[in-house]
Amino acid sequence: MPSYRAPVQDVTFLLNHVFGIEKYGNLPGFSDLSAETLEAILAEGAKLCEEVLQPLNRVGDIEGCKRHEDGRVTTPKGFKAAYDAFAAGGWVGLSADPEYGGQGLPYTLGAIMNEFASSANMAFSMYPGLTMGAIAALNTHASDEIKRTYLPKMIEGPWTGTMNLTEPHCGTDLGLIKTRATRQPDGSFRITGTKIFISAGEHDLSDNIIHLVLARIEGAPEGVKGISLFVVPKFLVNPDGSLGARNPVACGAIEHKMGIHGNSTCVMNYDGATGWLVGEENRGLNAMFVMMNEARLGVAIQGLAQSEVAYQNAVAYARDRIQGRALTGAKEPTKAADPIIVHPDVRRTLLSIRAFNEAARALVLWTALKSDVAHRSEDAKARQEADDHLGLMTPVLKGVLTDRGFENAVAAQQMFGGHGYIEEWGMSQFVRDARIAMIYEGANGIQALDLVGRKLPRDGGRAVMSFFNEVQGFIKAGEGEAALKPLFGPLAQGLGHLQQATMWFMQNAMAKPDNAGAGSTDYMHLFGLVALGYMWAMQAKAAHAKLAAGANGDAAALETKLTLARVFMERLMPETGTRLARIAAGADAVMALPAEMF
Known part of the structure; x- marks a missing residue:
């Protein structure tokens, strides 16, 4: 188990x-x-x-x-x-x-x-x-009235919440939404339509479920400019805060999914359900993006989380599984074979996963701290810089951590051989659960396009230039630390590749947007490698300083950090060159075939 x-x-x-x-x-x-x-x-x-x-x-x-x-x-x-x-x-x-x-x-x-x-x-x-x-x-x-009505019970836990965006004909392109909202004399709206893929849409964990629903008010403009956000409770709430009548919103079916079976992913039918406007009319996406951005960081964390638990179980198996002999001679001569963790390729796999995990965790925490600054600081400049960071890093985190998280879950499953394919060992579940994170809250190809098409040029490139300057400054400040030079060199090279790729887009994507589209996923992963490498450089510097000052019993853990930093720089960071080459290849070959020849 x-x-x-x-x-x-x-x-x-x-x-x-x-x-x-x-x-x-x-x-x-x-x-x-x-x-x-x-x-x-x-x-x-x-x-x-x-x-x-x-x-x-x-x-x-x-x-x-x-x-x-x-x-x-x-x-x-x-x-x-x-x-x-x-x-x-x-x-x-x-x-x-x-x-x-x-x-x-x-x-x-x-x-x-x-x-x-x-x-x-x-x-x-x-x-x-x-x-x-x-x-x-x-x-x-939301208005103060809506906050007072719903937030206390949601925060306490008796009521839960959802987000309702997707419709059968409409996924990423939310401008196609058909769910309609009809204005009522009392200021409420009647919501009618069908939503699909609604996680936690109906369940028995809470007394009430508060749905946030995107819909179009009758007469609103077409496209995304005519979408509004509504709060639609499963049960209406009486003036005294008690639960009233059941709202006509119901689960029509549960989706049969590859993974996350314990979550009720529902088809939700709204049949004239009562809802109330959240925020301004026709600006629902602005309001929903608060939830979506939090959800995207949450999904990035899911990618890391499945990579971590899959790694932990693969390591436990590799230490126990007896199979073959070490290439340099028997390590357990009294036994019929050695544990598979002695084999270099097993170690390569496991260490690559762990090197990713610990850098990804650092990147998540760095970004989470920036979120706290953006929402809590009284310093306007600090808030702006933190908000720039969040906008730039959110698609990188979501796309890179979930792509790599799934790859790592598969790699960890591979450590089990045939046992990894057997359900009772649990590795299959990690793979199946990790797969959805690459898809929902904006498929990763969309994250890459968002990064290249929106986040890079935003505010004249202010956010990306700030990132470049920060990493360059860190590298320059560490030039005199000989022990860290083997780590800072690969980071500097990776940063150079990222800057070249950014400049290539500036020179080749404006006149030919397909160049940006064809290279966007490689750019996202190139960016992710540099950001993760920066996290390792920061961790290595901290570990080295702590060792020099006296490890207080943590010497083994700190030396492990330094080894993992080397693994990342030697084994993962060189991929930046491959990513740059793909980006610079442009879109000509990708776009050459007519659709019927695929």
């Missing part, structure tokens, strides 16, 4: 020694976060995920969710009790606004807990995860 241990030690190293969480003490939510409090939160979160959520992961995969004839949906055995424990622990409202019952702690802690929960049980984690996104959207754009 699979197992999982939350990487608390690695998170603590990143927060305390790489990013210096104490530097954020002037921000709301950080000031009360002492080292002891942080340690207690991480320990309790890890315990919940390891002992409550993880044992239910396989249960959810096998049982799935069940839709009953009356439209009710029941979740797998144990999910309801686990959700009650999750909510009772205050985890839903960890970083939510204290005005409505939240704890107001940093968003960064929510990102950490998201990784732990997604590794332990990805399908389960989506129920509270979507609620947190809905809370953020309502808190940013």
Whole structure:
């Protein structure tokens, strides 16, 4: 059976020694976060995920969710009790606004807990995860009345939330939405239409489900300029806050999926359901993007999370599985064979996964801290710089971490040989669950186009130039540290490749947009490699400094960090040259064949 241990030690190293969480003490939510409090939160979160959520992961995969004839949906055995424990622990409202019952702690802690929960049980984690996104959207754009009506119960946990975008004919191109909203005399709207692929659309975990629904008000402009956002509860809410009549919104079917079986992915039918406008008319995408951006970072974390849990189980197997002899002679001469972890190719695979995981975790936390600055700092310049970072890095994180996360889950499964293909070992579930992260919240090809077409030229390229300058400055500052030179050289080369690719787009994509389209995915991954390499350079510098100052019993862990940094620079970073070559090849060959010749 699979197992999982939350990487608390690695998170603590990143927060305390790489990013210096104490530097954020002037921000709301950080000031009360002492080292002891942080340690207690991480320990309790890890315990919940390891002992409550993880044992239910396989249960959810096998049982799935069940839709009953009356439209009710029941979740797998144990999910309801686990959700009650999750909510009772205050985890839903960890970083939510204290005005409505939240704890107001940093968003960064929510990102950490998201990784732990997604590794332990990805399908389960989506129920509270979507609620947190809905809370953020309502808190940013809803009226005070709507906030008072819905946020306290959502933050406390008795009510959950969803996002309803996709329709049978309409995925990424939201301008094609047909769901309509009819204005009512009392200021409410009647919502009619069908949404598909709605995660956590109907279930038995909470008393009420608060749907955020994109729809077009009758008479609104066509396309994305005519879309509005509405809050549509499963049960209407009485003036005193109690639940009233059932709203005519129902689950028409549960999607039969490749993975995440424990999450109820529903077809939702709105038959004149009562809803209320969130934000301004015809500006629904602006409001929904708050939730979508949080969801995209959450999905990036899912990619890391599945890579991490798959790695942990592959390592455990590689240490125990006896097969063949080491190329340099028997390592276990008293046994019939050696454990497969002695083989260089097994080690290459495992170390490549871990080198990715620890850099990806750093990139997530770096970006989560930027989110806290963007939303909590009183310094306008700091907020702008942090917001620039978020806009630039969100498509990189979502695309790269989920692509690589899936690849790593497959590579970890390979370590098991035939046993990896057998369901009881659990590796198949990690592969199947990881696959969806590349697709939902904007397929990764769309993330790449967003990066190249929107985020690079935004504000005259201010965000990307800031990133280039930061990495260059870090490399220059470390030139005198001989021990780090083998790491900084490959990073500098990778950064050079990224700058060349950026310049190539500037020179070749304006007149011929297909060049940008053909190279966008390679550019996204090139960017990701440089960002991950930067994270390793920062970690290596911190580890080296800590070793020099006295490791306090952490010498083995710190030396491991330095070795993993070498693995990344020697084994993964050279891919930047390949990515640059593909980008510079342009679109001519890609676009040459007529469609009928495919």
